[in-house]
Amino acid sequence: MHHTHSATSSWEPLQRRLASGKVGILLSNLGTPDGTDYRSVRRYLAEFLSDTRVIELPKLVWQPILQGVVLLRRPAVKGKDYARIWNHELDESPLKTVTRSQAAKLHAWASEMFGEDRVAVDWGMRYGNPSIEDAVKRLTALGCDRLLMFPLYPQYSATTTATANDKLFDILRGMRNQPAARVVPSYFDEPAYIEALARSVRGTLAGLDEEPEVVVASFHGIPQRNVALGDPYYVQCQRTGELLRDALGLPATRFRISYQSRFGYADWLQPYTEATMRELARDGIRRIAVISPGFAADCIETIDEIGRENAHYFREAGGEAFTLIPCLNDSEDGMAVLRDRVLQETRGWL
C-alpha cells in the first residue's frame, strides 16, 4: 500500500485528538528550599526575592542589596530554622509534605466524585520544586484540556496569588495548544473556610487543661505601601479575623489580629505579631493560643516563627502557656475547604 506523503495525512493522528474535557486541578503553594544547606536555601531565596511581585524595587536598586547583604547571611540563618522543622523521613520541608498530601487526597475524592477519566490533580510550587511548569506538563500529557489553577492562599495578595497566576500564564504563553484555564479566587470569607478554622480552634482548645484567655490570629504581613497601592490583602485578612471571632463567639477583648514575618525596614502591616506577644504578656495575659488562618499548610512561618520564636517572646515577657494551633493542612476540615472550592469553581466543567 502506498502512503500519500502529503502534510495533511500525517496530521491525522493529531487531528483526531479532539477536546477531551478532562479537567486538571493544579494546587499551588509558595515553595520551599530543596535542602537546609547554604546553597539550597540561597538558591530558593534568590529566586523568591528576585520576584518583582514580591520586592517592588527597581532591579538596579534591589539586586545589589539582595546579592550582597541578604544572600550572604540569610541562607545560613534560615537554613538552621529549616533544619529544626525538616521532615527527615522524606528529606523535605513540611510545606511539600502537606501540599503533596492535599493533592493526593483531593485526587482520591475527585476520581470518586467525577470519574477517573474526567479529572486529574497535581501540585506545583511558585518557587523551587516541584515547579508549576512540570505540573502543567504532566496534566496536559494526561489529556487535560482544562486547567483549574488553585493558589492555596485564602487571602489574595499580589505578592502570592498574582505571582502564582502570572507563572501559570507565562507557561501557557509558550504552548501552541493551550488548555483553557480558570483560577480559583481568594476564599477569605467562605463559610466552609471560616467554619473549618473555628472547628480547628475549638478542637485544639478542647484538649487543653486551662482555656487560653486570648486567641491571636496571626497573618503573614506585607508592606503597608502595597495596600496603599491597592492590594486587597489587608481588608481580606481583617475580614477573615472578624468572621472567625464571630464564629467562635469571642468578645473583642479575647481575640486579636496581628501580622508576622516582617522583612526589611519599611513599615509592614500592623500590629506586629512580635509586639502583640510582648504586649499581651505585659498586660497580664498568661495563656494564649495562636492560629495562622492565612496559611493553608504549616511551614517555617508557622512552626518555627510562631511556634518557637513568638512563643519565646510571649514567655520572655511573662506569659506562661502558649498553644500553637496547627494549620488546616490535609485534615478532614482542611480538605472540606478545598473540595468546596473545587466544586464551586469547576461548575460547567464537571
Ligand SMILES: C=CC1=C(C)c2cc3[nH]c(cc4nc(cc5[nH]c(cc1n2)c(C)c5CCC(=O)O)C(CCC(=O)O)=C4C)c(C)c3C=C
Ligand atoms: C500566606 C501568605 C504570604 C504572604 C502574603 C507573603 C508575603 C511575603 N513574604 C516575604 C518574604 C518571605 N516569606 C518567606 C516564607 C514564606 N512566606 C509564605 C507566605 C506568604 N508570604 C510562606 C507559606 C512561606 C514559607 C515557606 C517555607 O518554606 O516553609 C520567606 C522565607 C523564609 C525566610 O527567609 O524568612 C521570605 C524571605 C515577603 C518579602 C512578602 C511580601 C512582600
Ligand SMILES: [Fe+2]
Ligand atoms: Fe512570605
Ligand SMILES: [Fe+2]
Ligand atoms: Fe519569617
